[in-house]
Amino acid sequence: MSEREKLKQTDQLIRGWLSDVRQTVIADLHDPLSVSEKTSRKDLVTNIDKANEKRLVAAIRAFDPQAKILGEEGSGDHVTDMKGHVWIIDPLDGTLNFVKQRDNFAMMISLYIDGVGVLGYIMDVMRNIIYGGGPKLGVFANERRLESPPNISLRDGLLGVSGPMLVHDKYHLQAIDAASSGVRIIGSAGIEFIQVLTGKQNGYISHLMPWDFAAGKILAEQLELCVTKVDGTPVDMLSSNDVLVSTKDTHKDIVNMIR
Amino acid sequence: MSEREKLKQTDQLIRGWLSDVRQTVIADLHDPLSVSEKTSRKDLVTNIDKANEKRLVAAIRAFDPQAKILGEEGSGDHVTDMKGHVWIIDPLDGTLNFVKQRDNFAMMISLYIDGVGVLGYIMDVMRNIIYGGGPKLGVFANERRLESPPNISLRDGLLGVSGPMLVHDKYHLQAIDAASSGVRIIGSAGIEFIQVLTGKQNGYISHLMPWDFAAGKILAEQLELCVTKVDGTPVDMLSSNDVLVSTKDTHKDIVNMIR
Structure with a gap:
């Protein structure tokens, strides 16, 4: 299999992880949340942030056991350099919006190899669109390829x-x-x-x-x-x-x- | 027909006007725009604002010929008091977003009778949701009735x-x-x-x-x-x-x- 074909498989795998985690977020969307303050009352973490991160970390560990994982909620590794495979994840970005609006929040995953960005994914959870790809694949919003936006001032x-x-x-x-x-x-x-x-x-x-x-x-x-x-x-x-x-x-x- | 039944008919009529105008906005969404500055380069008007207003004014005139119409782009009347039937319309709200994003803009219509609000409508054009109703009808997001939001501080x-x-x-x-x-x-x-x-x-x-x-x-x-x-x-x-x-x-x- 070519490197590009392998990356395409990984791309599909990551999109699947995000879609799976999204399903549980949506299913539990109107359940009571357990909310804690981190650095201030405007910097929150919920049980959903933590549960999402655990699921994503488990998926990455099974797929790429030698990799290091840097995650917002700390269930990954203590990462001190970008050598080798480094996965960086945000299991719920925009937690304040999630808590107050149940809208306008994201999940993000990326893979860097020796400091070079290889694959990146941002899921708009409520609109159910995954923006993802990388230098070898291009960038897709679900199945639609994105062109570079106009270079406006x-x-x-x-x-x-x-x-x-x-x-x-x-x-x-x-x-x-x-x-x-x-x-x-x-x-x-x-x-x-x-x-x-x-x-x-x-x-x-x-x-x-x-x-x-x-x-x-x-x-x-x-x-x-x-x-x-x-x-x-x-x-x-x-x-x-x-x-x-x-x-x-x-x-x-x-x-x-x-x- | 009871007053409430008449209002429900008018409600359906207004929702139909908005949906009809929306169809042409969406059909022409990626056509070149004719954009002019009003008070500044951040206060814009387009050919779409003007075309929408003309269509909404024509619909209102046909339905309620004695009414006064206050519209953003001036194709209504010069309204100096709120006596009788006054329709207030914004044919394209968030014109800067419309021009720069083709997203996050609205159309709005309301009917006041002797200064009292009777019917109001806000359409989120890109999400295709009309929030509308009034004191006699309640408020609906398309077919879904909205409850009062929590009274948070x-x-x-x-x-x-x-x-x-x-x-x-x-x-x-x-x-x-x-x-x-x-x-x-x-x-x-x-x-x-x-x-x-x-x-x-x-x-x-x-x-x-x-x-x-x-x-x-x-x-x-x-x-x-x-x-x-x-x-x-x-x-x-x-x-x-x-x-x-x-x-x-x-x-x-x-x-x-x-x-």
Whole structure:
């Protein structure tokens, strides 16, 4: 079997994991949640986050037992470098939306090999669409292949932002807002990445952990989008970063404004 | 025929108008748009806004020839009071989203008789859901009856806001943001009202014209939500207002914070 054929099989397998986990999320959607605060009352974790992560970790362990797994809720490994196979998972991204809205949340999985992004997946759970693929496969929204979105400038697009960063005017974000066509706040990094992948927003800026951007970075770069720190330097895959994902022209516009 | 039966007939008629107009919007969705700026480059109007309004005005004129019509794009009447039958329409709400995203936009219609809200409709065009009804009919999302959302406090919910009002900290909106569970920015008053009607947000604050809030006000009040100016005083149906729609408890929390 060629490497590409193997990747296509893995792609189908991962989409299956996400669909299976989604089924239980949807089946239990209106059950009472067990909600705990992590760093603050706006940073939550639920029994569903934890259950999803356990199922995804188990699926990855069975499929790729030598790999390291970096997961938001800690049921993976303590990962200190990107050597070999590293799976990065966010079992429920946008937990506050999940708790308050039962909408606008995502699940994400990615596979890096020796630091290189190989496969990335973002599932919009309520719309039941998996955006996924990688450099060898292209990017697909379920069965539909995505083309690179138009390379629009900051001025011509809508920019996704973090609410706290906008309020605190970090990186002159209020001036960047004024220079754009407007800002939007969704509250889920996964859904924001989807907006950029599909050309509905020309960018997104937020303070993110590796599991928030690992999958989106692979998909975005495959679609000729830029993913860096807000100052234009490379992101660190093992720590938090202020991340900018955007079209190339918007990237130039924003990096010029904050320097 | 009873008054309620007549209203149910009118309800079905209005839902039909919206569905008919939606069909042409969807059919032409990827055609080139003719876009003009109104007050600024962030305040747009397209050929679709204008065509939708003409069709809705024609339908209303045929059905209720004596009525006055207040429409965003000016093909209605110059309305100076709320006496008699007044129809208020927004043929395409969230035009910037429509232009940039082809998503997250709405159409709205309402009927006021002698200043009293009788029927209101908000259509989420891309999701093909009409939220509509009134005091005599209840509120339905297509065929599904909506119950009043839980009366949650500011602290426990997500608040929809206007981006410019947040950045300029109008009404201490940054402190209100901090006191809530978080803010969201969608960019369409119609879609924001839907979020509040369905309990996905506990409120929404923005500077709105009558066609932005006339339909939502009828539906919100029917679901035991409050619709006032941000300072708690009644809205003026014939001019712009800084509007707050929210649960009762969130309304108290916000009005107390801004006084």
